[in-house]
Amino acid sequence: MKWRFLPFEMHAAAMNMAIDESILEHISEGKAKPTVRLYGWNPAAITIGNFQCREDEVDMNACKEAGVPVVRRITGGGAVFHEHEITYSILAPETFFPKHIQQSYQIICGVVIEALDKLGIAAQYRPINDIVVGSRKISGSAQTRRKGVLLQHGTILLDVNIAKMFSLLTISKEKISDKYVQSVKKLVTSLLEQNEKLKEEQVIDALMEAFSEGKQVEIGRLSKEEFTRAHYIMKSKYETEEWNNCRK
């Protein structure tokens, strides 16, 4: 079966999440091909996991001041600050992947690891859902399966600003000390830290190449129906307090 590759685009957080969900629905209905999508975040945003509560995870006043929207995902996992990164989504019938969630994480993360390898960065999969360079995290991902479709989205850090991230997340103020920021820096790395000459386009090309291997791939775009549906989902779900604050 042919796969569709959606080239890198920047969107607001609510639209990014809505596009993923719209594609999921269209694949479920047989109206879209399995899809790989690369995207960025404009403006920078925070997403929280499906089972998290915004009021517990995020300093909303700081986010408002910084112009950082907060959106709850349909996938599990934790709060993520999306700024200098490339995000991928892979959407396909769940029969394409093992039933066991962790095995499917490993397979999809394996593709990202191949892409990093093409960039000269030796990375490994770290269960449950991380990719690390040495022992430092460079990529995290989250997966859901709905309506017979697997959706996994994940981030690949281009650059990281730990101090800014902590200023937006709910972390005790005493923890946001220089010392604490330095200690967390030892746990996280980024593509630019690994290779400061790396360009965003190179990363996108490497991901496209890795995700295309062994597949018939066509460069595509969202259909008009997918876009319209995404816009509706954005307005009716991801831009609402009801969805974003807490699971009811």
Place this chain on the structure above:
Amino acid sequence: MRYSQTFIGGPIQTIPKGLAQTIHRGIDTMNSCIVKKSKQGGKLTILKAYRKNDKIIYTLQGDFFLHPETAIGTIEKILTESEYHSVEEILKVYIKDHHIQLIGVDVPTIINLLQEVRTEL
């Protein structure tokens, strides 16, 4: 306000790192509910209990994964509506029979949290 009933209270304490079992005792007086936290394999699970119409309602939060996600509603219902002595068994049967995949949290963790909450009710 989401929680309408205030329970007895105390300050929320810092979570010590690396503990596999229940690591947090505290009452979230601001939200008028009992909050218990447990960290396992880097994933945090939070059990909140609050009173509504003389009934204790339990909600599970955290950065764990659950497939399918919709199972969370049934799990919370089991916690809320089952007799305490049978909760663990009912949860295990439900998870097994419906092929629920819990990642970053397990039934013993949830039961431990439930026990912790119940000691303060």
